[in-house]
Amino acid sequence: MNRQTTPNDMTTAATPMGTHHGYMPGFGNDFETEALDGALPQGMNSPQKCNYGLYGEQLSGTAFTAPSHQNERTWCYRIRPSVKHSHRYEKITLPYWKTAPHIPQDVTSLGQYRWDPIPHSEQKMTWLTGMRTMTTAGDVNTQIGMASHIYLVTDSMVDSYFYSADSEMLIVPQEGRLRFCTELGVINLAPQEIAIIPRGLVYRVEVLEGPARGFVCENYGQKFELPARGPIGANCMANRRDFKTPVAAFEDRETPSTVTIKWCGQFHETRIGHSPLDVVAWHGNYCPVKYDLTTYCPVGAVLFDHPDPSIFTVLTAPSGVEGTANIDFVLFRERWMVAENTFRPPWYHKNVMSELMGNIYGQYDAKPKGFIPGGMSLHNMMLPHGPDKNAFEGASNAELTAQKLDNTMSFMFETRFPQHLTEFAAKEAPLQDDYIDCWQSLEKKFDGTPGKK
Ligand SMILES: O=C(O)Cc1cc(O)ccc1O
Ligand SMILES: [Fe+2]
Numbered sequence: 001m002n003r004q005t006t007p008n009d010m011t012t013a014a015t016p017m018g019t020h021h022g023y024m025p026g027f028g029n030d031f032e033t034e035a036l037d038g039a040l041p042q043g044m045n046s047p048q049k050c051n052y053g054l055y056g057e058q059l060s061g062t063a064f065t066a067p068s069h070q071n072e073r074t075w076c077y078r079i080r081p082s083v084k085h086s087h088r089y090e091k092i093t094l095p096y097w098k099t100a101p102h103i104p105q106d107v108t109s110l111g112q113y114r115w116d117p118i119p120h121s122e123q124k125m126t127w128l129t130g131m132r133t134m135t136t137a138g139d140v141n142t143q144i145g146m147a148s149h150i151y152l153v154t155d156s157m158v159d160s161y162f163y164s165a166d167s168e169m170l171i172v173p174q175e176g177r178l179r180f181c182t183e184l185g186v187i188n189l190a191p192q193e194i195a196i197i198p199r200g201l202v203y204r205v206e207v208l209e210g211p212a213r214g215f216v217c218e219n220y221g222q223k224f225e226l227p228a229r230g231p232i233g234a235n236c237m238a239n240r241r242d243f244k245t246p247v248a249a250f251e252d253r254e255t256p257s258t259v260t261i262k263w264c265g266q267f268h269e270t271r272i273g274h275s276p277l278d279v280v281a282w283h284g285n286y287c288p289v290k291y292d293l294t295t296y297c298p299v300g301a302v303l304f305d306h307p308d309p310s311i312f313t314v315l316t317a318p319s320g321v322e323g324t325a326n327i328d329f330v331l332f333r334e335r336w337m338v339a340e341n342t343f344r345p346p347w348y349h350k351n352v353m354s355e356l357m358g359n360i361y362g363q364y365d366a367k368p369k370g371f372i373p374g375g376m377s378l379h380n381m382m383l384p385h386g387p388d389k390n391a392f393e394g395a396s397n398a399e400l401t402a403q404k405l406d407n408t409m410s411f412m413f414e415t416r417f418p419q420h421l422t423e424f425a426a427k428e429a430p431l432q433d434d435y436i437d438c439w440q441s442l443e444k445k446f447d448g449t450p451g452k453k
Helices: 389-397 423-428
Strands: 003-005 023-025 032-034 055-060 073-078 090-092 112-115 132-141 144-153 160-164 168-182 185-189 193-197 203-219 243-246 251-254 257-263 266-272 279-284 291-294 314-321 324-337 356-360 374-379 403-415
Touching: 032 251, 132 356, 132 374, 132 423, 144 168, 144 314, 144 324, 168 356, 185 193, 185 243, 203 324, 203 403
Parallel strands: 160 257
Antiparallel strands: 003 251, 023 243, 032 279, 055 073, 073 279, 090 266, 112 374, 132 144, 144 203, 160 203, 168 185, 168 193, 168 203, 193 291, 243 291, 257 266, 314 324, 324 403, 356 374, 356 403
């Protein structure tokens, strides 16, 4: 039997999960959703027999005993329990997807680096084969750190599913449109949006418009959460209601398929006789989510000076050391610059945290040239960086009227752990050999006299 059901009973030949889907607003809510009336038990989690002959199964995203404000789990009511797959796990290789600790010999990670966008090739690539790790940090075995990747995807996964036991995945599309068909529902994702797929959640990625390219932050550590706003109060920055979690959608398909698992940096495959996306109803707070970056409300300096970039934090993943993130996801988007008597672009600096940046579209104020959409840069632990010569001269001499920074969206994955380049990042990706030259022509202006130069 191949029944295809979506929340509103719309079906389509294009994809078993249909094209019409809904989302529920909120971040970290306790959601409940059912694709068939009455599929969700009320008032309890484990009835002796579930309606429709469904199996109850819990997905725990935090320790059972995690403090209640951090405790995340979801109850799934599914056609078959996840454990019903037909084969042992068999190790496979995905040579371009690397996991920390991964410090290749003869690759140096010391230097300011910048890459042009990684071009699409003739090769057909899926979400799994098209993942290209650029940097890794920390250690997956102790559940700290992260990896940054570029994905290049041309083809949908067909009868093929994936989950990562290692990480939650923060996905930042730059080109093309993807559909994430997950156990808990369907997320359509386009540039200017991001999605988070939690650790352990099974999904398949389809290409809606290709080729698709984007950035991924693979978080081995504690989950991303919204940063505390402190004196900013209850509003602005990322607001909870702008996050969207899909409603339940399931497939009842009996087709030979594979499930690939990422586990401690290894990839394993098992065979399964049906679609594992068979959750008819669920409730809980451990779930995938998407967010429209254009709803991010930036707060900044309204009189003078340039605040630390943490002012633009969208999401933060704690490391256990207070105020010192495993990962901050920071967004530099359109905004007004109004600071008086101020050098307005980012200042020159060295940082104990390691900064990996990507350009989603437009021009970044510290680097008017060379850091282009789809491109990346890495300013690793304590390596000096800042505005290039053009940005410095422009901003030092600009008339300081209110100025709209338009057509700009870049982001930063900032981690407390040093980031190590992969061989791919160092040798295959289009690294700009002349990047550091952008600072070489900053000349000495000092001549011992106090006047402003
Ligand atoms: O290096 C960068 O471009 C990112 C950055 C931006 C900013 O406004 C302040 C500090 C900082 O590291
Ligand atoms: Fe920086």
